Amino acid sequence: MRSGLRTVPDAQRVVVVGAGLAGLSCALHLVGAGRDVTVLERESSVGGRVGAYRGPGYEIDNGATVLTMPELIADALAAVGADFSSVEPPLRTTLLSPAYHARFADGTTLDVFSDPDAMAAEVTRVCGRDEARRYLRLRRWLAEVFDAEFDRFMDASFDSPLDLVSSRGAVADLTRLVRLGAFGRLGGQVGRRIRDPRLRRVFTFQALYAGVAPSRALAVYAAIAHMDTSLGVYAVEGGMRRVAQVMAEAFVAAGGTLRTDTEVVSVDRAGRRVTAAVDSGGARHRCDALVLTPDLPVVDALLGPRRRRVVASPSAVVLHGSVPTATTRTWAAQRHHVIDFGEHWEETFAEITAPRGRGRLMSDPSLLITRPALSDSGQLFDREGAEHEPLSVLAPCPNLDSAPLDWDALSGPYARELVTVLEHRGYSGISDEFRVDHVDTPATWRSRGMSAGSPFAGAHLFRQTGPFRRRNVDPRHPGVVLAGSGTVPGVGVPTVLLSGRLAAERLGVERRRHARRGTGPGLH
Structure with missing residues (x-):
């Protein structure tokens, strides 16, 4: 301290x-x-x-x-x-390799590895050698931002904004962050370093955790992308x-x-x-x-x-349930975490981060699909003589300030709509076989005392x-x-x-x- x-x-x-x-x-x-x-x-x-x-x-x-x-x-x-x-x-805990499997609307896929050599090889496969070299430069920049801010700005309390310049070390770290462009926009800084729009999504979607669109998020939140894509994602x-x-x-x-x-x-x-x-x-x-x-x-x-x-972050709808492994074995995506990107990325963020009363549900959803049994077989279970696995689907959505929707009426139809989207994207059988036992919506989070029905607190x-x-x-x-x-x-x-x-x-x-x-x- x-x-x-x-x-x-x-x-x-x-x-x-x-x-x-x-x-x-x-x-x-x-x-x-x-x-x-x-x-x-x-x-x-x-x-x-x-x-x-x-x-x-x-x-x-x-x-x-x-x-x-x-x-x-x-x-x-x-x-x-x-x-x-x-x-x-x-x-x-087990280091996931890859940390994520990304699927894009054009049919291409990309595995996200924390190991730099494995990731460079994957970027080469999908985007070419030049982009792989640019990825390695981006990775170094992400690490520099993280190292400059972790001790001084993340692992730190503040009594006043003046604490940012309260010592020679603080001034040095702040100067370093300025030099790195960390007070610019995350989307712009990543875009200067890599060119492929698919890869840009992989290194900027973490802005959602901070409650801000990549085009508006401060580049200091490159630290989250560094944790997510370089330090490793673990399964428990x-x-x-x-x-x-x-x-x-x-x-x-x-x-x-x-x-x-x-x-x-x-x-x-x-x-x-x-x-x-x-x-x-x-x-x-x-x-x-x-x-x-x-x-x-x-x-x-x-x-x-x-x-x-407090301006709240966007919220989320999460479907929790189970599905027979006989169904999931037919899916092309066989990873613990899958990010299934819609085509219209910028529009998605505009819809879910719109100001008061102007938010909308995603017209072209980007979804996080989590299948924990793929890294922990102990979570498989038997139902009526058939093996099943747990499955979660998370869909970002506007908070209740941005879009005061009637989630008591909307949760069922919207859950069915999301499952239908996944069926059309190649998750064959999910419409019939995914048993949804719990649906969390902004109304769920509001009932638990969370501001504007968002589980992600203040943006x-x-x-x-x-x-x-x-x-x-x-x-x-x-x-x-x-x-x-x-x-x-x-x-x-x-x-x-x-x-x-x-x-x-x-x-x-x-x-x-x-x-x-x-x-x-x-x-x-």
């Missing part, structure tokens, strides 16, 4: 609200530092956005399916002396939900207290300082400090509303990025610290894990040395 940043003194007894990755990360770092920590979770299980749905005979991840930088999980576990192999069963044996389960088990084993089915509805104060979290049953959980990880509407309901309006516009994003401490609420996707550093599995550690540091926990970039032990 940078010297001089605001901290909460004398926080021995801490209550953490929310047992998602941010809350569990924070709790592990706190209990590892000897604090008395209680985690309160309103749901009956842990995980938040990395939880699970149960279907007939199977479980399926109900949130994030893409894992990068698993060393940040290892770092949180190490805070209490645990690691991937110290839990039973062990937490096992047992599903992403296993990550939260393991973190929760390690927290409890280290002496922490975890209470599920416990919704915090108000806080007690002595003067301005919070002294207890009050749950829906009336129980008071006393504390010296309170860490809040829910989405900002829930935070503001507890602390009092803020005047500043990373310039005014909602870095030191301009909601800070993790607020002098109006002494003793309260924020973590999660609504605060720094932002949206995504690695970033919310970082947010938990940053919150612990705000409570006076000293930073330990930690592994980075997939080099830690026990990750594979």
Whole structure:
């Protein structure tokens, strides 16, 4: 933690609200530092956005399916002396190769490898040798942007925008980012380095995670593309939900207290300082400090509303279900993650990121298809004598501010429309054989307290990025610290894990040395 940043003194007894990755990360770092920590979770299980749905005979991840930088999980576990192999069963991750399989409207396909030689060979196959050389230059640029911003701007808290120039090192990193063009537009910077429009999509679709179209996203978000395409995407044996389960088990084993089915509805104060979290049953959980990880509407309901309006990211419709493997074996795409791009890419982003009241559903959908059993055969299951696999289909869509649609009426017809699109794109039999057991829509996310019905929190516009994003401490609420996707550093599995550690540091926990970039032990 940078010297001089605001901290909460004398926080021995801490209550953490929310047992998602941010809350569990924070709790592990706190209990590892000897604090008395209680985690309160309103749901009956842990995980938040990395939880699970149960279907007939199977479980399926109900949130994030893409894992990068698993060393940040290892770092949180190490805070209490645990690691991937110290839990039973062990937490096992596998580097996906390729990380993604991309399909395009013209019938071409491209595998996205994190290994530079394999990826250069694949780019050569699809786009030619000259484009492969340009890809390698792009890869170096992505790495430079990531290295320039990770320690100083992603893995960092801010008290003020002046923190960007608070030291010689900060000025040097900021100057380096300016030199790299990181404050230009992501689409433009990538477009200057590679020419093939298909390849440009592969290295800019990550802007959706930041809630902004590539043409508008700051090029600093090339760091997300670097994590996605260079540092590696991992599969977790047992599903992403296993990550939260393991973190929760390690927290409890280290002496922490975890209470599920416990919704915090108000806080007690002595003067301005919070002294207890009050749950829906009336129980008071006393504390010296309170860490809040829910989405900002829930935070503001507890602390009092803020005047500043947050511009939310686009949302998503997600179909969760299962399909017989006899059907899926006929599909051309046989990868854990498939990005099935529509033809009209720019129009898609314009539709789902339009301002208030002008958003539309994608007229030419680009979809993320996740088949976890392809890397974890333990997720295959038998139904009525036939082998089945879990299947998720994610379709980006406008949030409820952008398009206040009646999702109670629309979810069924739109789910059928998406399945029909996939049938026409070559996923033969999916219309008849895909049993959809859960459909998540913006209405789902709104019911869980997420701003504008978006699971991706505030969009990373310039005014909602870095030191301009909601800070993790607020002098109006002494003793309260924020973590999660609504605060720094932002949206995504690695970033919310970082947010938990940053919150612990705000409570006076000293930073330990930690592994980075997939080099830690026990990750594979």
